Amino acid sequence: MTHVNLITGFLGSGKTTALLHLLANKPPGENWAVLVNEFGEIGIDGALLADRGATLKEIPGGCMCCVNGLPLQVGLNMLLKQTKPDRLLIEPTGLGHPRQLLDMLRAAVYQPWLQVDATLTLLDPRHLADERIVQNENFRDQLSAADIVVATKSDRWHAEDRQRLTAWKQQNLGDRQWVEAALGQIDPALLRQQGLADRAVPQAQHHHPESRPQGLAALKLDGQARWRRALNDGQGYASCGWIFDADTVFDTLPALEWARLAPVDRVKGVLRTPDGLVTINRQGEDLFIETRPTTPPDSRIELIHHQPVDWNILQSGLLKIRLK
Structure with missing residues:
Protein backbone atom coordinates (compact mmCIF):
# COMPACT_ATOMS: atom_id res chain seq x y z
CA MET A 1 0.00 0.00 0.00
CA THR A 2 1.38 3.39 -1.03
CA HIS A 3 0.60 6.37 1.18
CA VAL A 4 -0.11 9.55 -0.79
CA ASN A 5 0.04 13.23 0.17
CA LEU A 6 -0.81 16.30 -1.86
CA ILE A 7 1.55 19.21 -1.19
CA THR A 8 -0.36 22.11 -2.68
CA GLY A 9 -0.39 25.89 -2.47
CA PHE A 10 -0.44 28.98 -4.66
CA LEU A 11 2.47 30.18 -6.79
CA GLY A 12 5.41 31.08 -4.57
CA SER A 13 4.03 29.57 -1.37
CA GLY A 14 7.18 27.46 -0.86
CA LYS A 15 6.21 24.00 -2.11
CA THR A 16 9.56 23.09 -3.66
CA THR A 17 11.49 24.24 -0.58
CA ALA A 18 9.19 22.19 1.64
CA LEU A 19 9.60 19.12 -0.56
CA LEU A 20 13.39 19.44 -0.38
CA HIS A 21 13.18 19.52 3.42
CA LEU A 22 10.83 16.53 3.55
CA LEU A 23 13.07 14.50 1.25
CA ALA A 24 16.12 15.38 3.34
CA ASN A 25 14.33 14.02 6.40
CA LYS A 26 12.83 10.91 4.84
CA PRO A 27 12.72 8.00 7.31
CA PRO A 28 15.59 5.58 6.66
CA GLY A 29 14.55 2.52 4.72
CA GLU A 30 11.40 4.06 3.21
CA ASN A 31 11.04 4.24 -0.56
CA TRP A 32 9.57 7.59 -1.63
CA ALA A 33 8.47 8.97 -4.99
CA VAL A 34 7.51 12.47 -6.13
CA LEU A 35 5.06 13.36 -8.90
CA VAL A 36 5.39 17.03 -9.80
CA ASN A 37 3.38 19.25 -12.12
CA GLU A 38 4.27 22.75 -13.28
CA PHE A 39 2.37 25.47 -15.07
CA GLY A 40 5.24 26.07 -17.50
CA GLU A 41 6.52 23.72 -20.18
CA ILE A 42 10.19 23.64 -19.24
CA GLY A 43 10.14 21.57 -16.05
CA ILE A 44 12.23 23.34 -13.39
CA ASP A 45 11.11 21.53 -10.24
CA GLY A 46 12.28 18.22 -11.63
CA ALA A 47 15.81 19.61 -11.87
CA LEU A 48 15.58 21.15 -8.39
CA LEU A 49 14.34 17.89 -6.83
CA ALA A 50 16.60 15.52 -8.75
CA ASP A 51 19.04 13.32 -6.83
CA ARG A 52 17.31 13.93 -3.50
CA GLY A 53 16.72 10.29 -2.59
CA ALA A 54 13.32 9.75 -4.24
CA THR A 55 12.08 8.61 -7.63
CA LEU A 56 10.85 11.64 -9.57
CA LYS A 57 8.38 11.99 -12.44
CA GLU A 58 7.32 15.27 -14.06
CA ILE A 59 4.14 16.36 -15.83
CA PRO A 60 5.01 19.85 -17.07
CA GLY A 61 2.98 22.21 -19.18
CA GLY A 62 -0.47 22.28 -17.67
CA CYS A 63 -2.59 21.27 -14.74
CA MET A 64 -2.57 17.70 -13.52
CA CYS A 65 -5.74 18.51 -11.63
CA CYS A 66 -7.55 18.30 -14.96
CA VAL A 67 -7.86 14.55 -15.21
CA ASN A 68 -9.84 14.54 -18.44
CA GLY A 69 -6.71 13.33 -20.23
CA LEU A 70 -4.20 10.61 -19.50
CA PRO A 71 -0.91 12.29 -18.43
CA LEU A 72 -1.56 12.14 -14.69
CA GLN A 73 -2.95 8.62 -14.66
CA VAL A 74 -0.16 7.30 -16.87
CA GLY A 75 2.49 8.97 -14.73
CA LEU A 76 0.92 7.71 -11.53
CA ASN A 77 0.52 4.17 -12.81
CA MET A 78 4.12 4.08 -14.01
CA LEU A 79 5.41 5.22 -10.62
CA LEU A 80 3.34 2.65 -8.75
CA LYS A 81 4.35 -0.18 -11.06
CA GLN A 82 8.04 0.61 -11.42
CA THR A 83 9.01 1.81 -7.94
CA LYS A 84 6.27 0.55 -5.57
CA PRO A 85 6.88 3.51 -3.23
CA ASP A 86 6.01 3.49 0.44
CA ARG A 87 5.03 7.14 0.12
CA LEU A 88 4.15 9.29 -2.88
CA LEU A 89 4.25 13.09 -2.65
CA ILE A 90 2.28 14.91 -5.36
CA GLU A 91 3.00 18.58 -6.02
CA PRO A 92 0.32 20.07 -8.31
CA THR A 93 0.95 23.36 -10.05
CA GLY A 94 0.33 26.47 -7.98
CA LEU A 95 -2.44 27.30 -10.47
CA GLY A 96 -4.27 24.01 -10.06
CA HIS A 97 -7.49 22.90 -8.40
CA PRO A 98 -7.04 19.90 -6.07
CA ARG A 99 -10.58 18.51 -5.95
CA GLN A 100 -10.53 16.43 -9.13
CA LEU A 101 -7.11 15.08 -8.27
CA LEU A 102 -8.21 14.00 -4.79
CA ASP A 103 -11.34 12.38 -6.21
CA MET A 104 -9.24 10.41 -8.67
CA LEU A 105 -6.81 9.21 -5.99
CA ARG A 106 -9.75 8.00 -3.88
CA ALA A 107 -11.47 6.25 -6.78
CA ALA A 108 -12.34 2.58 -6.38
CA VAL A 109 -9.71 1.49 -8.90
CA TYR A 110 -6.92 2.84 -6.68
CA GLN A 111 -8.29 1.78 -3.29
CA PRO A 112 -6.31 -1.50 -3.20
CA TRP A 113 -3.08 0.40 -3.90
CA LEU A 114 -3.33 3.90 -2.38
CA GLN A 115 -3.98 5.31 1.08
CA VAL A 116 -4.66 9.05 0.76
CA ASP A 117 -3.17 10.74 3.79
CA ALA A 118 -3.34 14.41 4.79
CA THR A 119 -3.33 17.12 2.15
CA LEU A 120 -0.98 19.94 3.11
CA THR A 121 -1.74 23.37 1.67
CA LEU A 122 1.02 25.93 1.99
CA LEU A 123 0.06 29.57 2.56
CA ASP A 124 2.42 32.52 2.44
CA PRO A 125 0.51 35.03 4.63
CA ARG A 126 1.89 37.91 2.60
CA HIS A 127 -0.38 36.74 -0.23
CA LEU A 128 -3.34 37.79 1.92
CA ALA A 129 -2.40 41.42 1.26
CA ASP A 130 -2.88 40.94 -2.48
CA GLU A 131 -6.55 41.09 -3.36
CA ARG A 132 -5.84 39.67 -6.81
CA ILE A 133 -4.52 36.48 -5.17
CA VAL A 134 -7.14 36.33 -2.41
CA GLN A 135 -9.92 36.43 -5.01
CA ASN A 136 -8.25 33.81 -7.20
CA GLU A 137 -10.40 30.69 -7.47
CA ASN A 138 -7.37 28.39 -7.32
CA PHE A 139 -6.06 30.05 -4.16
CA ARG A 140 -9.37 29.60 -2.37
CA ASP A 141 -9.92 26.04 -3.55
CA GLN A 142 -6.45 24.92 -2.52
CA LEU A 143 -7.01 26.19 1.01
CA SER A 144 -10.48 24.64 1.14
CA ALA A 145 -8.97 21.24 0.28
CA ALA A 146 -6.39 21.35 3.08
CA ASP A 147 -6.37 18.90 5.95
CA ILE A 148 -3.40 20.84 7.34
CA VAL A 149 -2.66 24.49 6.54
CA VAL A 150 1.05 25.36 6.70
CA ALA A 151 1.87 29.06 7.04
CA THR A 152 5.24 29.33 5.33
CA LYS A 153 8.16 31.79 5.36
CA SER A 154 7.52 32.86 8.95
CA ASP A 155 11.05 34.28 9.05
CA ARG A 156 9.90 36.97 6.59
CA TRP A 157 6.61 38.07 8.14
CA HIS A 158 5.89 41.56 9.40
CA ALA A 159 3.36 42.46 12.09
CA GLU A 160 0.67 43.23 9.51
CA ASP A 161 1.20 39.82 7.89
CA ARG A 162 0.49 38.09 11.18
CA GLN A 163 -2.58 40.28 11.73
CA ARG A 164 -4.02 39.33 8.34
CA LEU A 165 -3.17 35.70 9.05
CA THR A 166 -4.98 35.77 12.38
CA ALA A 167 -8.07 37.27 10.74
CA TRP A 168 -7.99 34.63 7.99
CA LYS A 169 -7.71 31.80 10.53
CA GLN A 170 -10.69 33.08 12.50
CA GLN A 171 -12.86 33.14 9.39
CA ASN A 172 -11.61 30.12 7.44
CA LEU A 173 -9.57 27.61 9.41
CA GLY A 174 -12.39 25.80 11.18
CA ASP A 175 -11.29 22.56 12.85
CA ARG A 176 -8.27 21.98 10.64
CA GLN A 177 -4.73 21.73 11.96
CA TRP A 178 -2.47 24.72 11.67
CA VAL A 179 1.33 24.94 11.71
CA GLU A 180 3.90 27.61 10.96
CA ALA A 181 7.16 26.97 9.13
CA ALA A 182 10.30 28.85 8.16
CA LEU A 183 12.64 27.82 5.34
CA GLY A 184 10.33 24.97 4.36
CA GLN A 185 10.97 23.09 7.60
CA ILE A 186 7.83 20.97 7.82
CA ASP A 187 7.70 18.07 10.27
CA PRO A 188 7.58 14.83 8.20
CA ALA A 189 5.24 13.39 10.84
CA LEU A 190 2.47 15.58 9.37
CA LEU A 191 2.48 13.36 6.29
CA ARG A 192 1.33 10.37 8.33
CA GLN A 193 -1.85 12.05 9.50
CA GLN A 194 -5.14 10.87 8.03
CA GLY A 195 -6.81 12.74 5.20
CA LEU A 196 -10.44 13.76 5.53
CA ALA A 197 -12.17 12.30 2.51
CA ASP A 198 -15.52 13.82 3.43
CA ARG A 199 -14.30 17.42 3.64
CA ALA A 200 -16.45 19.69 1.47
CA VAL A 201 -14.27 21.19 -1.26
CA PRO A 202 -15.59 23.21 -4.21
CA GLN A 203 -15.81 21.30 -7.48
CA ALA A 204 -14.21 23.84 -9.79
CA GLN A 205 -15.00 23.90 -13.48
CA HIS A 206 -11.47 24.27 -14.74
CA HIS A 207 -10.52 24.17 -18.40
CA HIS A 208 -7.24 24.73 -20.16
CA PRO A 209 -6.70 25.32 -23.89
CA GLU A 210 -6.95 22.12 -25.88
CA SER A 211 -3.91 23.16 -27.89
CA ARG A 212 -1.67 23.10 -24.82
CA PRO A 213 0.73 20.17 -25.06
CA GLN A 214 1.03 17.84 -22.11
CA GLY A 215 3.59 15.14 -21.54
CA LEU A 216 5.30 12.88 -19.08
CA ALA A 217 8.74 14.46 -19.30
CA ALA A 218 10.12 17.95 -19.26
CA LEU A 219 10.96 19.72 -22.50
CA LYS A 220 14.18 18.58 -24.19
CA LEU A 221 16.30 19.91 -27.01
CA ASP A 222 16.02 18.29 -30.43
CA GLY A 223 18.79 17.74 -32.93
CA GLN A 224 21.54 20.35 -32.94
CA ALA A 225 19.53 23.10 -31.24
CA ARG A 226 21.54 25.00 -28.63
Whole structure:
Protein backbone atom coordinates (compact mmCIF):
# COMPACT_ATOMS: atom_id res chain seq x y z
CA MET A 1 0.00 0.00 0.00
CA THR A 2 1.38 3.39 -1.03
CA HIS A 3 0.60 6.37 1.18
CA VAL A 4 -0.11 9.55 -0.79
CA ASN A 5 0.04 13.23 0.17
CA LEU A 6 -0.81 16.30 -1.86
CA ILE A 7 1.55 19.21 -1.19
CA THR A 8 -0.36 22.11 -2.68
CA GLY A 9 -0.39 25.89 -2.47
CA PHE A 10 -0.44 28.98 -4.66
CA LEU A 11 2.47 30.18 -6.79
CA GLY A 12 5.41 31.08 -4.57
CA SER A 13 4.03 29.57 -1.37
CA GLY A 14 7.18 27.46 -0.86
CA LYS A 15 6.21 24.00 -2.11
CA THR A 16 9.56 23.09 -3.66
CA THR A 17 11.49 24.24 -0.58
CA ALA A 18 9.19 22.19 1.64
CA LEU A 19 9.60 19.12 -0.56
CA LEU A 20 13.39 19.44 -0.38
CA HIS A 21 13.18 19.52 3.42
CA LEU A 22 10.83 16.53 3.55
CA LEU A 23 13.07 14.50 1.25
CA ALA A 24 16.12 15.38 3.34
CA ASN A 25 14.33 14.02 6.40
CA LYS A 26 12.83 10.91 4.84
CA PRO A 27 12.72 8.00 7.31
CA PRO A 28 15.59 5.58 6.66
CA GLY A 29 14.55 2.52 4.72
CA GLU A 30 11.40 4.06 3.21
CA ASN A 31 11.04 4.24 -0.56
CA TRP A 32 9.57 7.59 -1.63
CA ALA A 33 8.47 8.97 -4.99
CA VAL A 34 7.51 12.47 -6.13
CA LEU A 35 5.06 13.36 -8.90
CA VAL A 36 5.39 17.03 -9.80
CA ASN A 37 3.38 19.25 -12.12
CA GLU A 38 4.27 22.75 -13.28
CA PHE A 39 2.37 25.47 -15.07
CA GLY A 40 5.24 26.07 -17.50
CA GLU A 41 6.52 23.72 -20.18
CA ILE A 42 10.19 23.64 -19.24
CA GLY A 43 10.14 21.57 -16.05
CA ILE A 44 12.23 23.34 -13.39
CA ASP A 45 11.11 21.53 -10.24
CA GLY A 46 12.28 18.22 -11.63
CA ALA A 47 15.81 19.61 -11.87
CA LEU A 48 15.58 21.15 -8.39
CA LEU A 49 14.34 17.89 -6.83
CA ALA A 50 16.60 15.52 -8.75
CA ASP A 51 19.04 13.32 -6.83
CA ARG A 52 17.31 13.93 -3.50
CA GLY A 53 16.72 10.29 -2.59
CA ALA A 54 13.32 9.75 -4.24
CA THR A 55 12.08 8.61 -7.63
CA LEU A 56 10.85 11.64 -9.57
CA LYS A 57 8.38 11.99 -12.44
CA GLU A 58 7.32 15.27 -14.06
CA ILE A 59 4.14 16.36 -15.83
CA PRO A 60 5.01 19.85 -17.07
CA GLY A 61 2.98 22.21 -19.18
CA GLY A 62 -0.47 22.28 -17.67
CA CYS A 63 -2.59 21.27 -14.74
CA MET A 64 -2.57 17.70 -13.52
CA CYS A 65 -5.74 18.51 -11.63
CA CYS A 66 -7.55 18.30 -14.96
CA VAL A 67 -7.86 14.55 -15.21
CA ASN A 68 -9.84 14.54 -18.44
CA GLY A 69 -6.71 13.33 -20.23
CA LEU A 70 -4.20 10.61 -19.50
CA PRO A 71 -0.91 12.29 -18.43
CA LEU A 72 -1.56 12.14 -14.69
CA GLN A 73 -2.95 8.62 -14.66
CA VAL A 74 -0.16 7.30 -16.87
CA GLY A 75 2.49 8.97 -14.73
CA LEU A 76 0.92 7.71 -11.53
CA ASN A 77 0.52 4.17 -12.81
CA MET A 78 4.12 4.08 -14.01
CA LEU A 79 5.41 5.22 -10.62
CA LEU A 80 3.34 2.65 -8.75
CA LYS A 81 4.35 -0.18 -11.06
CA GLN A 82 8.04 0.61 -11.42
CA THR A 83 9.01 1.81 -7.94
CA LYS A 84 6.27 0.55 -5.57
CA PRO A 85 6.88 3.51 -3.23
CA ASP A 86 6.01 3.49 0.44
CA ARG A 87 5.03 7.14 0.12
CA LEU A 88 4.15 9.29 -2.88
CA LEU A 89 4.25 13.09 -2.65
CA ILE A 90 2.28 14.91 -5.36
CA GLU A 91 3.00 18.58 -6.02
CA PRO A 92 0.32 20.07 -8.31
CA THR A 93 0.95 23.36 -10.05
CA GLY A 94 0.33 26.47 -7.98
CA LEU A 95 -2.44 27.30 -10.47
CA GLY A 96 -4.27 24.01 -10.06
CA HIS A 97 -7.49 22.90 -8.40
CA PRO A 98 -7.04 19.90 -6.07
CA ARG A 99 -10.58 18.51 -5.95
CA GLN A 100 -10.53 16.43 -9.13
CA LEU A 101 -7.11 15.08 -8.27
CA LEU A 102 -8.21 14.00 -4.79
CA ASP A 103 -11.34 12.38 -6.21
CA MET A 104 -9.24 10.41 -8.67
CA LEU A 105 -6.81 9.21 -5.99
CA ARG A 106 -9.75 8.00 -3.88
CA ALA A 107 -11.47 6.25 -6.78
CA ALA A 108 -12.34 2.58 -6.38
CA VAL A 109 -9.71 1.49 -8.90
CA TYR A 110 -6.92 2.84 -6.68
CA GLN A 111 -8.29 1.78 -3.29
CA PRO A 112 -6.31 -1.50 -3.20
CA TRP A 113 -3.08 0.40 -3.90
CA LEU A 114 -3.33 3.90 -2.38
CA GLN A 115 -3.98 5.31 1.08
CA VAL A 116 -4.66 9.05 0.76
CA ASP A 117 -3.17 10.74 3.79
CA ALA A 118 -3.34 14.41 4.79
CA THR A 119 -3.33 17.12 2.15
CA LEU A 120 -0.98 19.94 3.11
CA THR A 121 -1.74 23.37 1.67
CA LEU A 122 1.02 25.93 1.99
CA LEU A 123 0.06 29.57 2.56
CA ASP A 124 2.42 32.52 2.44
CA PRO A 125 0.51 35.03 4.63
CA ARG A 126 1.89 37.91 2.60
CA HIS A 127 -0.38 36.74 -0.23
CA LEU A 128 -3.34 37.79 1.92
CA ALA A 129 -2.40 41.42 1.26
CA ASP A 130 -2.88 40.94 -2.48
CA GLU A 131 -6.55 41.09 -3.36
CA ARG A 132 -5.84 39.67 -6.81
CA ILE A 133 -4.52 36.48 -5.17
CA VAL A 134 -7.14 36.33 -2.41
CA GLN A 135 -9.92 36.43 -5.01
CA ASN A 136 -8.25 33.81 -7.20
CA GLU A 137 -10.40 30.69 -7.47
CA ASN A 138 -7.37 28.39 -7.32
CA PHE A 139 -6.06 30.05 -4.16
CA ARG A 140 -9.37 29.60 -2.37
CA ASP A 141 -9.92 26.04 -3.55
CA GLN A 142 -6.45 24.92 -2.52
CA LEU A 143 -7.01 26.19 1.01
CA SER A 144 -10.48 24.64 1.14
CA ALA A 145 -8.97 21.24 0.28
CA ALA A 146 -6.39 21.35 3.08
CA ASP A 147 -6.37 18.90 5.95
CA ILE A 148 -3.40 20.84 7.34
CA VAL A 149 -2.66 24.49 6.54
CA VAL A 150 1.05 25.36 6.70
CA ALA A 151 1.87 29.06 7.04
CA THR A 152 5.24 29.33 5.33
CA LYS A 153 8.16 31.79 5.36
CA SER A 154 7.52 32.86 8.95
CA ASP A 155 11.05 34.28 9.05
CA ARG A 156 9.90 36.97 6.59
CA TRP A 157 6.61 38.07 8.14
CA HIS A 158 5.89 41.56 9.40
CA ALA A 159 3.36 42.46 12.09
CA GLU A 160 0.67 43.23 9.51
CA ASP A 161 1.20 39.82 7.89
CA ARG A 162 0.49 38.09 11.18
CA GLN A 163 -2.58 40.28 11.73
CA ARG A 164 -4.02 39.33 8.34
CA LEU A 165 -3.17 35.70 9.05
CA THR A 166 -4.98 35.77 12.38
CA ALA A 167 -8.07 37.27 10.74
CA TRP A 168 -7.99 34.63 7.99
CA LYS A 169 -7.71 31.80 10.53
CA GLN A 170 -10.69 33.08 12.50
CA GLN A 171 -12.86 33.14 9.39
CA ASN A 172 -11.61 30.12 7.44
CA LEU A 173 -9.57 27.61 9.41
CA GLY A 174 -12.39 25.80 11.18
CA ASP A 175 -11.29 22.56 12.85
CA ARG A 176 -8.27 21.98 10.64
CA GLN A 177 -4.73 21.73 11.96
CA TRP A 178 -2.47 24.72 11.67
CA VAL A 179 1.33 24.94 11.71
CA GLU A 180 3.90 27.61 10.96
CA ALA A 181 7.16 26.97 9.13
CA ALA A 182 10.30 28.85 8.16
CA LEU A 183 12.64 27.82 5.34
CA GLY A 184 10.33 24.97 4.36
CA GLN A 185 10.97 23.09 7.60
CA ILE A 186 7.83 20.97 7.82
CA ASP A 187 7.70 18.07 10.27
CA PRO A 188 7.58 14.83 8.20
CA ALA A 189 5.24 13.39 10.84
CA LEU A 190 2.47 15.58 9.37
CA LEU A 191 2.48 13.36 6.29
CA ARG A 192 1.33 10.37 8.33
CA GLN A 193 -1.85 12.05 9.50
CA GLN A 194 -5.14 10.87 8.03
CA GLY A 195 -6.81 12.74 5.20
CA LEU A 196 -10.44 13.76 5.53
CA ALA A 197 -12.17 12.30 2.51
CA ASP A 198 -15.52 13.82 3.43
CA ARG A 199 -14.30 17.42 3.64
CA ALA A 200 -16.45 19.69 1.47
CA VAL A 201 -14.27 21.19 -1.26
CA PRO A 202 -15.59 23.21 -4.21
CA GLN A 203 -15.81 21.30 -7.48
CA ALA A 204 -14.21 23.84 -9.79
CA GLN A 205 -15.00 23.90 -13.48
CA HIS A 206 -11.47 24.27 -14.74
CA HIS A 207 -10.52 24.17 -18.40
CA HIS A 208 -7.24 24.73 -20.16
CA PRO A 209 -6.70 25.32 -23.89
CA GLU A 210 -6.95 22.12 -25.88
CA SER A 211 -3.91 23.16 -27.89
CA ARG A 212 -1.67 23.10 -24.82
CA PRO A 213 0.73 20.17 -25.06
CA GLN A 214 1.03 17.84 -22.11
CA GLY A 215 3.59 15.14 -21.54
CA LEU A 216 5.30 12.88 -19.08
CA ALA A 217 8.74 14.46 -19.30
CA ALA A 218 10.12 17.95 -19.26
CA LEU A 219 10.96 19.72 -22.50
CA LYS A 220 14.18 18.58 -24.19
CA LEU A 221 16.30 19.91 -27.01
CA ASP A 222 16.02 18.29 -30.43
CA GLY A 223 18.79 17.74 -32.93
CA GLN A 224 21.54 20.35 -32.94
CA ALA A 225 19.53 23.10 -31.24
CA ARG A 226 21.54 25.00 -28.63
CA TRP A 227 18.46 26.42 -26.92
CA ARG A 228 14.73 26.86 -27.29
CA ARG A 229 11.89 28.51 -25.44
CA ALA A 230 8.33 27.51 -24.63
CA LEU A 231 5.29 29.63 -23.80
CA ASN A 232 2.17 28.86 -21.83
CA ASP A 233 -0.85 30.83 -20.62
CA GLY A 234 -4.05 30.21 -18.72
CA GLN A 235 -5.76 30.85 -15.40
CA GLY A 236 -4.93 34.54 -15.86
CA TYR A 237 -1.15 33.90 -15.94
CA ALA A 238 1.50 33.63 -18.63
CA SER A 239 4.84 31.82 -18.57
CA CYS A 240 7.95 31.71 -20.68
CA GLY A 241 10.77 29.23 -20.21
CA TRP A 242 14.11 28.51 -21.84
CA ILE A 243 16.26 25.40 -21.99
CA PHE A 244 19.94 25.51 -23.01
CA ASP A 245 22.26 22.66 -23.95
CA ALA A 246 25.04 21.24 -21.76
CA ASP A 247 27.71 23.35 -23.47
CA THR A 248 26.07 26.63 -22.52
CA VAL A 249 27.51 28.27 -19.40
CA PHE A 250 26.16 31.45 -17.82
CA ASP A 251 28.11 34.22 -16.13
CA THR A 252 27.06 33.78 -12.49
CA LEU A 253 26.61 37.33 -11.19
CA PRO A 254 24.92 38.77 -14.32
CA ALA A 255 22.58 35.76 -14.36
CA LEU A 256 21.55 36.38 -10.75
CA GLU A 257 21.06 40.08 -11.47
CA TRP A 258 18.93 39.25 -14.52
CA ALA A 259 16.74 37.01 -12.37
CA ARG A 260 16.49 39.62 -9.60
CA LEU A 261 15.45 42.44 -11.91
CA ALA A 262 13.12 40.55 -14.28
CA PRO A 263 9.73 42.37 -14.07
CA VAL A 264 7.70 39.21 -13.32
CA ASP A 265 6.04 37.54 -10.34
CA ARG A 266 8.00 34.30 -10.40
CA VAL A 267 11.49 33.16 -11.47
CA LYS A 268 12.85 29.62 -11.11
CA GLY A 269 15.94 28.24 -12.72
CA VAL A 270 18.81 25.78 -12.70
CA LEU A 271 21.87 27.11 -14.52
CA ARG A 272 25.32 25.85 -15.43
CA THR A 273 27.94 28.42 -14.38
CA PRO A 274 31.71 28.47 -13.83
CA ASP A 275 30.87 27.98 -10.12
CA GLY A 276 28.88 24.81 -10.78
CA LEU A 277 25.12 24.43 -10.48
CA VAL A 278 23.24 27.57 -9.44
CA THR A 279 19.57 27.29 -8.52
CA ILE A 280 17.37 30.38 -8.52
CA ASN A 281 14.00 30.66 -6.80
CA ARG A 282 12.40 34.10 -6.73
CA GLN A 283 8.90 35.09 -5.67
CA GLY A 284 8.34 38.83 -5.85
CA GLU A 285 11.32 40.38 -4.07
CA ASP A 286 12.29 37.17 -2.25
CA LEU A 287 15.33 35.72 -4.01
CA PHE A 288 16.86 32.42 -2.90
CA ILE A 289 19.98 31.04 -4.55
CA GLU A 290 22.01 27.92 -3.98
CA THR A 291 25.34 26.92 -5.48
CA ARG A 292 26.35 23.27 -5.68
CA PRO A 293 29.57 21.79 -7.09
CA THR A 294 27.67 19.38 -9.36
CA THR A 295 26.63 20.40 -12.87
CA PRO A 296 23.18 19.76 -14.37
CA PRO A 297 22.79 18.12 -17.80
CA ASP A 298 21.38 21.39 -19.13
CA SER A 299 20.23 24.84 -18.00
CA ARG A 300 16.58 25.76 -17.53
CA ILE A 301 14.82 28.90 -16.40
CA GLU A 302 11.12 29.80 -16.22
CA LEU A 303 9.28 33.09 -15.65
CA ILE A 304 5.62 33.48 -14.68
CA HIS A 305 3.60 36.70 -14.53
CA HIS A 306 -0.01 37.69 -14.00
CA GLN A 307 -0.19 39.73 -17.20
CA PRO A 308 1.42 39.67 -20.67
CA VAL A 309 5.15 40.37 -20.84
CA ASP A 310 7.48 41.22 -23.72
CA TRP A 311 9.41 37.96 -23.47
CA ASN A 312 11.71 38.98 -26.35
CA ILE A 313 13.27 41.76 -24.28
CA LEU A 314 13.93 39.42 -21.38
CA GLN A 315 15.25 36.78 -23.75
CA SER A 316 17.71 39.24 -25.30
CA GLY A 317 19.13 40.01 -21.86
CA LEU A 318 19.39 36.34 -20.98
CA LEU A 319 21.23 35.44 -24.18
CA LYS A 320 23.79 38.21 -23.60
CA ILE A 321 25.00 36.68 -20.32
CA ARG A 322 26.06 33.38 -21.83
CA LEU A 323 29.79 32.73 -21.71
CA LYS A 324 31.47 31.66 -24.93
